[in-house]
Amino acid sequence: MDARALDIVVYDAPVPYGWMLEEQHRTRAAVQSGARPNTLFLLEHEAVISCGRNAHEDNILLSRERLATLGVAVHTADRGGDVTYHGPGQLVAYPILNLNQWKPSVGWYLRSLEQVLIALLRDYGLQGERVEGMTGVWVNGAKVAAIGVGVHQWVSFHGIALNVSANLEHFGFIVPCGIADKPVASLRRLLPSPPTLPEVRAAFVRHFQEVFEVAGRDATRTDLDA
Numbered sequence: 366m367d368a369r370a371l372d373i374v375v376y377d378a379p380v381p382y383g384w385m386l387e388e389q390h391r392t393r394a395a396v397q398s399g400a401r402p403n404t405l406f407l408l409e410h411e412a413v414i415s416c417g418r419n420a421h422e423d424n425i426l427l428s429r430e431r432l433a434t435l436g437v438a439v440h441t442a443d444r445g446g447d448v449t450y451h452g453p454g455q456l457v458a459y460p461i462l463n464l465n466q467w468k469p470s471v472g473w474y475l476r477s478l479e480q481v482l483i484a485l486l487r488d489y490g491l492q493g494e495r496v497e498g499m500t501g502v503w504v505n506g507a508k509v510a511a512i513g514v515g516v517h518q519w520v521s522f523h524g525i526a527l528n529v530s531a532n533l534e535h536f537g538f539i540v541p542c543g544i545a546d547k548p549v550a551s552l553r554r555l556l557p558s559p560p561t562l563p564e565v566r567a568a569f570v571r572h573f574q575e576v577f578e579v580a581g582r583d584a585t586r587t588d589l590d591a
Contacts, residue, residue: 369466370402371581373570379453382413382440389522392461397520403466405573405581406459407566410451413438414539417446417513424448424540432538444523446500446513448539454530454551456565460573464519467577471516475500477576478525482510484572485527485565489556496547507550527569529553529562 385408395401414425414437424447425432429439437452451457464474482502483493486509493502493509502510510527528551536549553559560568574581 369579371574371577371579372402372404372585373581374404374406374585375566376406376408379409379411381411382415382438382442382451385410385459386440386442389459389461393517393520393522396461396463397518403463403579404461405570406457406461407569408457408459409453409455409562410457411438412436412450412452412535413440414448414450415440415442415444415513416448417442417444419445420447425538426540427538435538437535437538442513442523444513444515446511449511449513449526450531450535450539451526452531452535454528454532454553454562456527456529456562456569457524458527458569458573459524460521460577462521462577464516464521469519471514474514474516474521475512478512478514481569481572481576482525482527484576485568488568489552489560491552491555503547504550504555507548507555509550509552509555527552527565529565530559 392401392404396403432439479495479502486493486504491504493504496503500512501508510525512525513523514521515523530553531551533549533551570581
């Protein structure tokens with residue numbers, strides 16, 4: 366098996382957060398053992414608030430009961446970071462990578478993911494920005510992409526969430542990433558003619574391959590029964 370082989374798995378329908386978390390764990394163990402190549406999952410989630418290892422409960426602004434009536438689940442996640450929102454119209458990418466094949470450094474990995482997103486935004490004439498001391502990508506001071514990762518024995522899981530056409534009103538249910546003084550943006554809000562999510566997904570794959578210097582195999586389209 367090529368050490369840097371990359372399987373790309375695309376889910377076309379929104380995926381429940383809990384199911385995908387278990388799939389990440391299964392895949393991470395398989396990548397770690399060498400039973401499976403590095404894998405990039407690309408998907409949308411059903412509406413969910415996820416709470417990272419550093420999450421503060423008071424950053425969720427509505428009760429669990431109220432969120433349930435609005436169709437928004439709440440999950441604990443074994444990733445870095447605070448509270449964030451996922452939902453339809455948001456490109457989620459979970460790279461399951463053996464970082465020993467690149468560089469065993471969480472800082473390097475986070476900056477590399479940011480670089481993928483900055484290159485993608487440039488395709489659409491947007492200047493992606495980093496903010497000192499924070500993780501993610503901003504445009505004109507508004508956060509357009511969140512990053513929260515987990516690393517176990519130098520195999521990564523979790524990843525990025527880029528707002529393409531997500532319902533930004535749902536971010537009002539939380540203090541996104543615990544940052545109260547910065548707004549949230551989407552490509553739909555930033556661009557007069559925003560791209561579709563499949564177009565953004567294709568651009569993400571292209572830039573991911575460039576930044577991580579890896580050739581991905583043809584994407585496998587699947588569903589929850591695969």
